[in-house]
Amino acid sequence: MCYILDIDELGIILKEIGSKISNPDMQFERINTLFEQQYGIKLPEGTKRASIEKFGDVVSSPLIMERAINSIISKKVIEGETKLIIKNPRSLYRIGILSFDKTIKLDLVVEGNVGNFFGAFCNFDGTWTVKGNSENGLADKGYKGKIIVEGFATELACQNNQATEFSTGVDVLIKKGCMERAMGQARGGRLVTFGAGYNSGLYMSGGILLNLGLPGELFGPGMVGGVIYSPQGTTAAEGAKIDNLSIEDYSIIRETLRVFEKELYIEQLNDFSMENPVISLTNKSMEDVQKYDMRDFIKIVPDIVSQ
Amino acid sequence: MCGICGIILEEHTDSNFLVGELLYKMMESQQVRAQDSAGVAIYNNDDTCQSNSFASLAYLIKCENEYEMREEKTTTEIKYSKGSDQLVSRLREDENVSIMGYTKEMKLIKNVGLVRDLDKKYNIRSMNGTHGIGHLRIATSSNVDPSNAHPFSTTVMPDIAVVHNGEIANYSKLRNMLEIKGYPFYSSCDSEVIAIFLVDQLLQHGDLEKAHSEFIQKADGPFTYIASTNRTLSLVRDKFGTRKGIVGYNPGSDAYPAFWAMATDLSALDIIGANREVKAASPGKSLVFTIE
Numbered sequence: 001m002c003y004i005l006d007i008d009e010l011g012i013i014l015k016e017i018g019s020k021i022s023n024p025d026m027q028f029e030r031i032n033t034l035f036e037q038q039y040g041i042k043l044p045e046g047t048k049r050a051s052i053e054k055f056g057d058v059v060s061s062p063l064i065m066e067r068a069i070n071s072i073i074s075k076k077v078i079e080g081e082t083k084l085i086i087k088n089p090r091s092l093y094r095i096g097i098l099s100f101d102k103t104i105k106l107d108l109v110v111e112g113n114v115g116n117f118f119g120a121f122c123n124f125d126g127t128w129t130v131k132g133n134s135e136n137g138l139a140d141k142g143y144k145g146k147i148i149v150e151g152f153a154t155e156l157a158c159q160n161n162q163a164t165e166f167s168t169g170v171d172v173l174i175k176k177g178c179m180e181r182a183m184g185q186a187r188g189g190r191l192v193t194f195g196a197g198y199n200s201g202l203y204m205s206g207g208i209l210l211n212l213g214l215p216g217e218l219f220g221p222g223m224v225g226g227v228i229y230s231p232q233g234t235t236a237a238e239g240a241k242i243d244n245l246s247i248e249d250y251s252i253i254r255e256t257l258r259v260f261e262k263e264l265y266i267e268q269l270n271d272f273s274m275e276n277p278v279i280s281l282t283n284k285s286m287e288d289v290q291k292y293d294m295r296d297f298i299k300i301v302p303d304i305v306s307q
Numbered sequence: 308m309c310g311i312c313g314i315i316l317e318e319h320t321d322s323n324f325l326v327g328e329l330l331y332k333m334m335e336s337q338q339v340r341a342q343d344s345a346g347v348a349i350y351n352n353d354d355t356c357q358s359n360s361f362a363s364l365a366y367l368i369k370c371e372n373e374y375e376m377r378e379e380k381t382t383t384e385i386k387y388s389k390g391s392d393q394l395v396s397r398l399r400e401d402e403n404v405s406i407m408g409y410t411k412e413m414k415l416i417k418n419v420g421l422v423r424d425l426d427k428k429y430n431i432r433s434m435n436g437t438h439g440i441g442h443l444r445i446a447t448s449s450n451v452d453p454s455n456a457h458p459f460s461t462t463v464m465p466d467i468a469v470v471h472n473g474e475i476a477n478y479s480k481l482r483n484m485l486e487i488k489g490y491p492f493y494s495s496c497d498s499e500v501i502a503i504f505l506v507d508q509l510l511q512h513g514d515l516e517k518a519h520s521e522f523i524q525k526a527d528g529p530f531t532y533i534a535s536t537n538r539t540l541s542l543v544r545d546k547f548g549t550r551k552g553i554v555g556y557n558p559g560s561d562a563y564p565a566f567w568a569m570a571t572d573l574s575a576l577d578i579i580g581a582n583r584e585v586k587a588a589s590p591g592k593s594l595v596f597t598i599e
Contacts, residue, residue: 054342056421062339091574092339113577115339133573136551152585154573155551179587180548198548198590217589 002083003076007090010068013038018059024048027058041071066093066115077104082126086110091135096128097121103144119147122170138178142170142189148263150285153178155197161207163188169207173260175285183209186226190256192264194283199237201228201300208256212283212292220300228300229253241303249299250274257281308445309457309472310337311552312570313533314579315438315540315596320564322353327434330441333568333575334422340571341445344456345425346417348468350537351436362409362465364394367453369403374453376407376416376429395462395491405453406493408460408502412537413468417442417456437598440535442470448497455496458535462491464506466537471498472571473550476528501532519543519593531588533569541595542569548590555581567596 013034021027028048035041043064051061058064069086076084077098082105089095091113097120098104105125110118113132122128123143133151141160144167157178163169169189177195184202186209195213201220208227209219215233220240228240229249236242245253254272257279261269265282272279277294312333316324326349334345363378381394398404407415414436416429422443426432442457449455458468475481478497481504486492490503501522508518519534519541529549534541544552552569555576559565568581569588576582588594 055338056424060423091572091577092336113574115574133577135572135574152573154553154587176585179551179553180590197587 001081002085003081004085004087005069005072005076006087007065007069007093008088010065014059014064018057024052024058031058031064035068039068039072040075041068043067043071062092066095069093069095070097073108074098074100077106081106083107084109088112089114089132091115091133094118094120113151119145119170122147123167133176134174138174139170139172139189143167145170146259147172148260149174150176152176153182153193155180156184157182157193158186158189158191158207159184161186161189161191163206171259173263175283177213183207183226183228188226190259192256192260194286196230201226201240204228208252210253210256212290220302223300223302225302227252229294229297230300232296232298234298234300236300236303239303240300242298243301245274245294245297245299247274250277250294253294308340309470310334310340310443310571310575311441311457311470311472311531311533312337312568312575313438313440313470313535313540313542314566314568314581316598317556317559317565317567319437319598322351322437323435324437324564324566326350326436326439327431329566329568329579330439331422331426331432332578333570334441334443336574336578337443337570337572338422341443342421343446343451344417344419344444344453345422345442346415346444346456346458346470347425347431347434347439347441348416348458348460348470348535349414349431349434349436349439350412350466350535351414351434352412352537362411364398364462365407365410365415365460366398367405367407368401369405374405374418376418378410392462399491406462406491408468409462409465410460411465413460413466413535415458415460415468417458418453419451419456438535438540440468440470440533440540447474449495454494457496457498459494459496459499459502461502461506462493463503464509467502467506467509467534469498469502469505469532469534471501471530471532473530473532473545474528475500475526475530477526481525498532501526501530501534505534515539515541516593516595519595523591523593531571538599539595539597540567540569541593542588543593544588544590546591548587552588554584554586554588554594556584557581558583569594 055061089112096118107126108128116135117137119139124145130149134153138153138157171190174193180197182200186207188206190208196211204223205225211230218237221237222239267280367374457470475497531550531552
């Protein structure tokens with residue numbers, strides 16, 4: 001069983017309403033009538049007011065669209081749906097932002113790009129896959145879950161990643177790499193990325209960042225916890241220091257990669273250790289099979305003395 | 308949360324390149340970031356009316372609570388003496404006029420509202436050229452009116468334009484410094500200081516990359532800006548990279564030539580197929596693209 005939500009179908013409804021009704025209040029009333037009939041959701045008045053204020057009307061407002069998408073996903077989860085596919089997502093919309101107090105079960109596939117804050121506050125069992133790119137704030141303040149991004153993520157991926165007494169943090173794989181300040185202020189969770197921008201690990205207090213891309217610049221400013229693994233040549237910012245990998249680090253890297261063993265086609269992961277430090281994997285977003293000799297990597301940890 | 312974008316041909320092969328159409332798409336994809344005002348600067352050096360040495364002064368004039376854009380051609384060759392020429396002096400006295408800047412190869416258009424409103428009024432999608440920049444503004448400091456909309460230009464040097472996302476925290480200090488040197492300002496927006504600063508630098512040494520470096524050193528606060536001249540497009544980020552700035556490349560096809568694009572959001576690059584060689588511009592650095 002899998003529910004497919006085609007965002008273009010929502011767009012057609014809005015366009016048709018826009019072609020027949022020009023009054024925003026009446027447009028909104030009609031949208032809610034049709035959305036209730038077809039999807040069982042009702043949008044709050046606030047989305048109407050915000051849409052008119054920001055976009056001059058209701059039918060062309062991305063606020064309407066993104067609220068509708070998130071409401072439909074939430075409704076399907078409440079109804080017991082555990083597999084969802086979103087078609088024609090466009091990166092214009094902030095989707096995948098749900099607000100469940102308890103951990104939900106959901107496998108979600110988004111067939112394209114997502115906008116800002118995809119997976120913010122997420123708390124789920126399952127895997128969410130983005131077939132395209134993700135904008136700022138991927139999995140912001142996420143509590144639990146596993147997210148795969150097949151393209152890029154821009155800034156602030158996995159920031160505020162939460163590990164609390166009730167949550168483990170979110171595990172994220174970004175296949176084409178992410179930009180600045182990944183894992184900023186993270187308390188937990190794991191990020192495996194093929195490139196990370198300037199100031200990644202900013203104020204990090206927990207969690208693991210494994211960068212398998214090019215060496216990064218000024219990682220870990222003000223970090224007080226957690227660990228970053230990155231190729232030699234990566235520089236540490238103020239408050240962080242570079243160290244060599246220990247036996248324990250090899251087991252941390254192994255367990256971090258284990259989360260994405262299937263997605264990265266990792267070979268003989270169980271054999272990976274300080275004595276056998278080469279990992280072979282296939283990131284299909286890149287051109288060939290990649291081999292990583294972890295002796296070429298360093299770790300970045302808090303520089304407690306200088307703090 | 309402003310949205311900025313720019314586009315430039317890799318080589319000067321086609322002055323009829325659909326710059327306006329592509330900028331429109333990029334801006335529309337970033338509209339969710341900002342809705343207060345929109346503006347573009349588009350360059351076309353094949354425009355016969357601008358092929359002589361005379362420039363046009365672009366300005367906004369308030370007519371019954373609405374702003375209209377006007378251009379007035381100079382009848383003699385202007386010596387860009389910090390905006391103190393006769394035309395500028397005359398228009399400055401009119402309280403309904405807001406001066407935008409001198410243009411030769413650049414078409415500067417801006418207004419309050421969404422990009423679709425701008426297109427409805429000025430048909431920006433039909434504007435061709437070699438390169439251009441666009442801006443979507445959400446006001447943080449100065450008023451929401453066309454004079455505070457981007458791009459910002461100057462009356463000191465024609466065809467320079469700047470769009471900016473962020474905040475110049477020491478704006479007052481930089482503005483005072485430039486006003487003491489005699490440069491005129493026409494808005495209360497912090498972003499205007501970037502354009503004037505760059506012009507001041509260019510008049511001193513003529514080196515655009517050095518001008519950007521100087522600005523990065525002198526300016527405080529979070530910023531990313533795109534600056535354009537009649538031959539260049541530059542993407543510049545503050546020392547800490549606190550505002551986004553992404554570059555991508557479209558290799559072209561039989562239907563259109565190869566070009567570079569830059570924007571705040573990745574979606575803006577993706578929507579025009581500039582999704583090769585995608586990278587964030589380095590913090591504290593400028594990326595300058597030149598069209599020969």
